[in-house]
Amino acid sequence: MGFIGAKVSSMSDKGLKTIGEGFLLDMCEGVGHAILKALQSIGALCLFIGKSVMHVFMPPWYPRLIARQFIDIGYYSLPVVGMTAIFTGMVLALQSYTGFTRFNAESAIAGVVALSVTRELAPVLAGLMVAGRIGASIAAEIGTMRVTEQIDALTTLSVNPYKYLIVPRIIAGTLMLPALVLIADIIGIYGGYIVSIYTLGFSEGSYLTQTWNILEPNDVISGLVKASVFGFIVTMMGCYHGFNSGRGAQGVGAATTYAVVSASILILVFNFLLTKVFFS
Amino acid sequence: MNAEKQMATTPKITMRDVKKSFGDKKVLDGISLTVAPGESLVIIGGSGSGKSVTLKCILGLIKPDSGSIMIDGKETTGYSSAERDAMMGKFGMLFQGAALFDSLRVWQNVAFGLIQGRKMDKDQAHEIALQKLSQVGLGRHVGDLYPAELSGGMQKRVGLARAIATNPEIIFFDEPTTGLDPIMADVINDLIVDCVKDLGATALSITHDMASARKIADHVAMIYEGRIIWYGKVSDLDHSDNPYVDQFIHGRADGPITKNATFKAA
Numbered sequence: 001m002g003f004i005g006a007k008v009s010s011m012s013d014k015g016l017k018t019i020g021e022g023f024l025l026d027m028c029e030g031v032g033h034a035i036l037k038a039l040q041s042i043g044a045l046c047l048f049i050g051k052s053v054m055h056v057f058m059p060p061w062y063p064r065l066i067a068r069q070f071i072d073i074g075y076y077s078l079p080v081v082g083m084t085a086i087f088t089g090m091v092l093a094l095q096s097y098t099g100f101t102r103f104n105a106e107s108a109i110a111g112v113v114a115l116s117v118t119r120e121l122a123p124v125l126a127g128l129m130v131a132g133r134i135g136a137s138i139a140a141e142i143g144t145m146r147v148t149e150q151i152d153a154l155t156t157l158s159v160n161p162y163k164y165l166i167v168p169r170i171i172a173g174t175l176m177l178p179a180l181v182l183i184a185d186i187i188g189i190y191g192g193y194i195v196s197i198y199t200l201g202f203s204e205g206s207y208l209t210q211t212w213n214i215l216e217p218n219d220v221i222s223g224l225v226k227a228s229v230f231g232f233i234v235t236m237m238g239c240y241h242g243f244n245s246g247r248g249a250q251g252v253g254a255a256t257t258y259a260v261v262s263a264s265i266l267i268l269v270f271n272f273l274l275t276k277v278f279f280s
Numbered sequence: 281m282n283a284e285k286q287m288a289t290t291p292k293i294t295m296r297d298v299k300k301s302f303g304d305k306k307v308l309d310g311i312s313l314t315v316a317p318g319e320s321l322v323i324i325g326g327s328g329s330g331k332s333v334t335l336k337c338i339l340g341l342i343k344p345d346s347g348s349i350m351i352d353g354k355e356t357t358g359y360s361s362a363e364r365d366a367m368m369g370k371f372g373m374l375f376q377g378a379a380l381f382d383s384l385r386v387w388q389n390v391a392f393g394l395i396q397g398r399k400m401d402k403d404q405a406h407e408i409a410l411q412k413l414s415q416v417g418l419g420r421h422v423g424d425l426y427p428a429e430l431s432g433g434m435q436k437r438v439g440l441a442r443a444i445a446t447n448p449e450i451i452f453f454d455e456p457t458t459g460l461d462p463i464m465a466d467v468i469n470d471l472i473v474d475c476v477k478d479l480g481a482t483a484l485s486i487t488h489d490m491a492s493a494r495k496i497a498d499h500v501a502m503i504y505e506g507r508i509i510w511y512g513k514v515s516d517l518d519h520s521d522n523p524y525v526d527q528f529i530h531g532r533a534d535g536p537i538t539k540n541a542t543f544k545a546a
Contacts, residue, residue: 062396145381148377148379149375149376149377149379150379150380150381150382152336152339152341152373152375152379153373153375153379153380153381155339155340155341155364155368156339156368156371156372156373156452157368157392157393157396157397157442157446158365158366158368158369158393158396158397158398159365159392159393159396159397160361160365164396
């Protein structure tokens with residue numbers, strides 16, 4: 001009796017063990033596949049970036065296309081970036097006023113507005129707005145060209161698609177975003193100025209002097225460097241996801257989403273990293 | 281004398297044992313074929329048989345896993361991107377969906393390879409573009425339209441004009457008649473025959489349209505499951521003694537090629 005019982009229990013133990021092992025193996029396999037896939041796409045992205053950057057420095061260039069992208073990415077983004085900057089500056093002045101009156105520190109408002117806008121808000125918000133505006137349109141345009149074989153057509157007509165499609169966009173993005181952010185700096189500080197003078201009753205002269213006294217070249221320059229990196233990220237993500245777009249309308253839609261989401265997240269990550277490098 | 285003979289017999293395109301897989305799926309399983317200068321070869325085969333991938337491998341748009349592809353006797357599989365760009369100067373290609381650049385006018389599309397690829401003067405390229413457009417039966421006014429304003433048949437003609445604009449030595453046609461009505465399809469076939477003859481070019485087409493294949497081919501190769509299963513003159517097509525070819529050219533659902541499409545319960 002006892003013998004049979006022992007045998008039965010050892011059998012069921014073995015059964016349980018194999019089920020457990022199978023489950024563990026499945027789980028490991030799933031995790032492994034996910035990691036391999038992630039590494040693979042990171043590798044593909046790095047190769048793509050390397051190839052694109054290499055083509056930036058190799059002739060031939062297409063000056064007309066670059067000029068066109070300067071206008072598309074720079075000039076036509078002005079309204080969006082300007083609106084973002086002015087309202088951000090205004091809100092910043094209002095909010096810091098409600099906070100700072102508690103400590104009788106109203107005089108610090110000009111400095112808070114100037115530093116926040118130039119160091120953080122102008123580059124990050126401009127980067128995010130441009131990611132939505134430009135990153136999406138780049139991914140959709142290049143993705144549609146991929147799906148309709150226009151990129152293959154470029155190749156067969158002896159035109160390198162990296163040089164023709166990608167290089168003008170990353171050059172324009174990297175150079176134009178700092179310009180946009182410089183304008184956003186001015187507009188943002190002006191937004192804070194308007195609110196401080198017209199609703200909070202500050203004197204014009206002292207506000208501007210305070211702003212001028214607290215700002216150092218590095219505050220602005222660090223913001224512009226960030227902007228340049230963000231411009232590169234936005235255009236690169238748009239190009240990468242568009243270039244590797246899946247088939248059909250769904251593929252292009254997905255490429256657009258990936259472009260905006262990945263650019264936005266990378267902007268926030270790199271903002272932290274660059275801030276760490278500049279200010280610590 | 282000997283060198284001359286050698287030149288004359290060097291095939292334009294040679295593929296030897298070309299293999300390509302996407303993931304686990306074997307698409308090309310050892311393709312070998314040669315196309316002689318001035319010859320028009322048509323590759324026939326069903327959807328998903330590997331026709332398009334074969335074409336894209338020759339063009340270098342897809343890198344084969346193994347095997348050799350030679351153009352004018354020169355191995356191309358190891359080409360750098362600059363060498364490849366240069367090689368493309370010999371090629372013209374008509375894409376299945378025409379693949380016209382929708383941001384450019386029709387004439388700019390046709391002149392694209394001349395202006396961007398060969399750095400030709402714009403006015404001169406414009407003239408050549410209009411001349412090529414008239415060769416495919418399109419008037420001057422069409423040149424100023426945008427591709428989206430044209431019908432499918434006209435887009436194909438513009439695509440053809442763009443493919444021949446640089447007077448290429450080798451022209452590729454990817455399903456040239458797909459999506460066209462039978463009359464327009466025949467017009468395109470005639471244009472292809474005329475253009476190829478006119479340029480003295482070598483042509484490689486892929487299609488599943490037998491009427492088109494019979495019209496434009498000198499030789500026909502049939503591809504099935506990533507392999508060439510039949511090769512011969514177009515006149516031998518009807519007595520090939522090959523059950524696959526027979527089934528394909530008569531368009532029968534029953535035969536050795538199965539599509540696994542049935543409403544009946546297994």
